[in-house]
Amino acid sequence: MNRKWLLKKTNREYIDYITRSVSINPLTAQILVNRGINTPERVRSFIDPELSSMADPFVLPGMKKAVKRIRRAAESGEKVVVHGDYDADGTTSTSILLHTLIKLGIGCNYFIPNRFKHGYGFNTEAIKVAKKNGARLIITVDCGIGSFDETSEARRNGIDVIITDHHEPYKDEYGAHKLPDAYAVVNPGLMPPDGQLPLCGAGIALKISIALLGIADSLELFDLAAIGTIADMVPLTGDNRLIIKKGLELINRNSRESIRALREVASVNGRQISEGGLSFGIIPRINASGRIAEASEVVRLFMSGNIDETYRIARVLDNNNARRQRIEEIVFNETLSMLKSRSFGSCIMLSSEEWHEGVVGIVASKIADIYHRPTFIFSVRDGIARGSARSVPAFDICRGLSMCSEYLVTYGGHKQAAGLTLHIKNMRDFELKMHEIISDVLKSPDCKNELLIDAEVTLKDISFPLIAELMKIGPFGPGNEEPLLASRRLEVISHKSVGNNHLKMRLRQGYRTLDAIGFSMSSIYKDIDSPGHIDAVFSPAVNEWNGSRSLQLQIKTMRPSTL
Incomplete structure (x- = not known):
C-alpha cells in the first residue's frame, strides 16, 4: 500500500511542439510523450490506427496448418466441435469460431466445461460430444496447451x-517447449x-x-473479440488496442442483439x-455464469438469432451476477479481516473451506491491487485447495509457479494471472x-514499488473536452495504462461509504468542487478526516446517471496532505 509517488518529467518546449503540431491539449501531449509516442506522426497513428496495420494472422505458429485442416473439413463436409472455456475470453472466442465455421458451411457444435464438474482445460467430455455428433475435428479455444493426455x-x-x-x-528441463500431440497448435x-503477439483466446x-x-468478412466479430481482450487483461498495444477500438465502435452502434440485451440489463444502454463500461457493466455478467452456474448459456446468448431468447438469457446472466456479487462481497470482507490480524511478506496467501471457488479470482485481483503484492486466494474442499493467483507487473506469476511445481497438482495461466x-x-x-x-x-533494484504519475494538475484543469480527448488515446489497460493525474491539498468536504465498499467524496480546491469515487476503498480509508486535506492520484471521468453527466475523479490512492 505504501508506494512512492513519482511524477514523470517532460521537456516543456517539446510538449508545446507536439501540442501545436497535432492540435491536442498539452496534458494529452505530455501523457503520450511519457509513453514514448513522441513524434507528430506516431501521435496521429496512435490516435487513429488503421486496420491495415494489423499483423498478418499467418505469423502465428501453426496457423497455416490449422487453416488448411479447417478448409479440408469444409470441403469434405466434416463436423467440428469447438471446445471453449468458462470465462469471458473462452465464451467469446468460442462464439467467434462458431460464427466463422457456420459462414464456411461447416456443421459444428460446442462444449463449455463446467468449472466445478470438469475443471479448467480440454476435457474428455468433449471427445464424447464429438463422437456422438460424428465430428472428426475438435478445435480448442483459450485452453488446451497443457492437455497432453486428453489430446x-x-x-x-x-x-x-x-x-x-x-x-x-x-517447457522441459532444457527450456524447450513441450506440446500436446495435436494436429496443429496455434499459440x-x-x-x-521479441516478436510475440500478446493475444488472448478471442484475439487468436x-x-x-x-x-x-x-x-472484411470478419469485421462483425470484432465486438466479441474486444470483450474477450478486455476481460483477459492482455497488453492493450498493437493489434489488441485496434481490436478494442473497432469493437467498441460496433458495440456503440448496437450492432449485435445479444450485446444490446446485456447493455439493457446492465443499465448502460442509450x-x-x-x-471501462465493458469491464464493470458487461463482462461481470458474462463471467458470472462461469463462476457460479453454466457458462454454456453465454455462448447460447451470442449465437441466438431469437430476440426473446436473447433477452431471457441476458436476464439470467444479470441474476447470476447479482448472486455472484453477494458471494464475492462476503469473501472479500473476510479476506480483509484476516489481513488485519496477520502479518504478510512478499506475497499474500489466504484460504478457507467456506469460500466459493467461483469468486476467488476476483478477490485475489482486488487484494493484489490494494496491497500491491502477488496474491493467492484458495477455496478448500476435501483436502484440495483450488485457487487463483494475481500478480504485480514486476513478477511473472506463471514462471513463479513453474519453479515450485513439485507442490502443485495442476497450474496454468500467464504472467499476471494463474x-x-x-x-x-x-x-x-x-x-x-x-x-x-x-x-x-x-528485491531487485529494477522492481521499485513506485506509482508513476503522468502529470500534476489542479481541479480547474479537469473538463469535459479534456476527458473526450483522453478517450482517444485509449482503450486503457495493461500496456496502455489509464492516465494518472495528481492534485495536492484537496479539501474533503464530505465522504461516505456507498454500494459494495466504495468511497464517495466531495473534494474542493480553491473555487472548484468535484465529486470523487474510490472503488473498494471504503474499508481501507474509513479514517480520513472531514473536513481535512488530502493529496490524491486519480483518473478523470464522466459520471452518467439518470440522463445527466457530471465530472468525477476516480481515486486510485491518496494520503494526508502536508503543509
Missing part, C-alpha cells in the same frame, strides 16, 4: 485436435520472445477468422460505452517457497 485420447479415437491457446506453453507463446480466434474469411490446485498438506511448504521466489525477484 492423445482424442487421437486414439480418430479425432484430430487443433489447439488454439494463449496460455504459457510448458503466440511459441513465437520468439479472430485471427483464425481473418485467415479463413478475410478481414449512452456511449467505453472499455489458476492452481494443490493438496492442503503442501500449502505451507508452497507458501514458504513462493515467498522466497517472490522476494528474490522483488
Whole structure:
C-alpha cells in the first residue's frame, strides 16, 4: 500500500511542439510523450490506427496448418466441435469460431466445461460430444496447451485436435517447449520472445477468422473479440488496442442483439460505452455464469438469432451476477479481516473451506491491487485447495509457479494471472517457497514499488473536452495504462461509504468542487478526516446517471496532505 509517488518529467518546449503540431491539449501531449509516442506522426497513428496495420494472422505458429485442416473439413463436409472455456475470453472466442465455421458451411457444435464438474482445460467430455455428433475435428479455444493426455485420447479415437491457446506453453528441463500431440497448435507463446503477439483466446480466434474469411468478412466479430481482450487483461498495444477500438465502435452502434440485451440489463444502454463500461457493466455478467452456474448459456446468448431468447438469457446472466456479487462481497470482507490480524511478506496467501471457488479470482485481483503484492486466494474442499493467483507487473506469476511445481497438482495461466490446485498438506511448504521466489525477484533494484504519475494538475484543469480527448488515446489497460493525474491539498468536504465498499467524496480546491469515487476503498480509508486535506492520484471521468453527466475523479490512492 505504501508506494512512492513519482511524477514523470517532460521537456516543456517539446510538449508545446507536439501540442501545436497535432492540435491536442498539452496534458494529452505530455501523457503520450511519457509513453514514448513522441513524434507528430506516431501521435496521429496512435490516435487513429488503421486496420491495415494489423499483423498478418499467418505469423502465428501453426496457423497455416490449422487453416488448411479447417478448409479440408469444409470441403469434405466434416463436423467440428469447438471446445471453449468458462470465462469471458473462452465464451467469446468460442462464439467467434462458431460464427466463422457456420459462414464456411461447416456443421459444428460446442462444449463449455463446467468449472466445478470438469475443471479448467480440454476435457474428455468433449471427445464424447464429438463422437456422438460424428465430428472428426475438435478445435480448442483459450485452453488446451497443457492437455497432453486428453489430446492423445482424442487421437486414439480418430479425432484430430487443433489447439488454439494463449496460455504459457510448458517447457522441459532444457527450456524447450513441450506440446500436446495435436494436429496443429496455434499459440503466440511459441513465437520468439521479441516478436510475440500478446493475444488472448478471442484475439487468436479472430485471427483464425481473418485467415479463413478475410478481414472484411470478419469485421462483425470484432465486438466479441474486444470483450474477450478486455476481460483477459492482455497488453492493450498493437493489434489488441485496434481490436478494442473497432469493437467498441460496433458495440456503440448496437450492432449485435445479444450485446444490446446485456447493455439493457446492465443499465448502460442509450449512452456511449467505453472499455471501462465493458469491464464493470458487461463482462461481470458474462463471467458470472462461469463462476457460479453454466457458462454454456453465454455462448447460447451470442449465437441466438431469437430476440426473446436473447433477452431471457441476458436476464439470467444479470441474476447470476447479482448472486455472484453477494458471494464475492462476503469473501472479500473476510479476506480483509484476516489481513488485519496477520502479518504478510512478499506475497499474500489466504484460504478457507467456506469460500466459493467461483469468486476467488476476483478477490485475489482486488487484494493484489490494494496491497500491491502477488496474491493467492484458495477455496478448500476435501483436502484440495483450488485457487487463483494475481500478480504485480514486476513478477511473472506463471514462471513463479513453474519453479515450485513439485507442490502443485495442476497450474496454468500467464504472467499476471494463474489458476492452481494443490493438496492442503503442501500449502505451507508452497507458501514458504513462493515467498522466497517472490522476494528474490522483488528485491531487485529494477522492481521499485513506485506509482508513476503522468502529470500534476489542479481541479480547474479537469473538463469535459479534456476527458473526450483522453478517450482517444485509449482503450486503457495493461500496456496502455489509464492516465494518472495528481492534485495536492484537496479539501474533503464530505465522504461516505456507498454500494459494495466504495468511497464517495466531495473534494474542493480553491473555487472548484468535484465529486470523487474510490472503488473498494471504503474499508481501507474509513479514517480520513472531514473536513481535512488530502493529496490524491486519480483518473478523470464522466459520471452518467439518470440522463445527466457530471465530472468525477476516480481515486486510485491518496494520503494526508502536508503543509
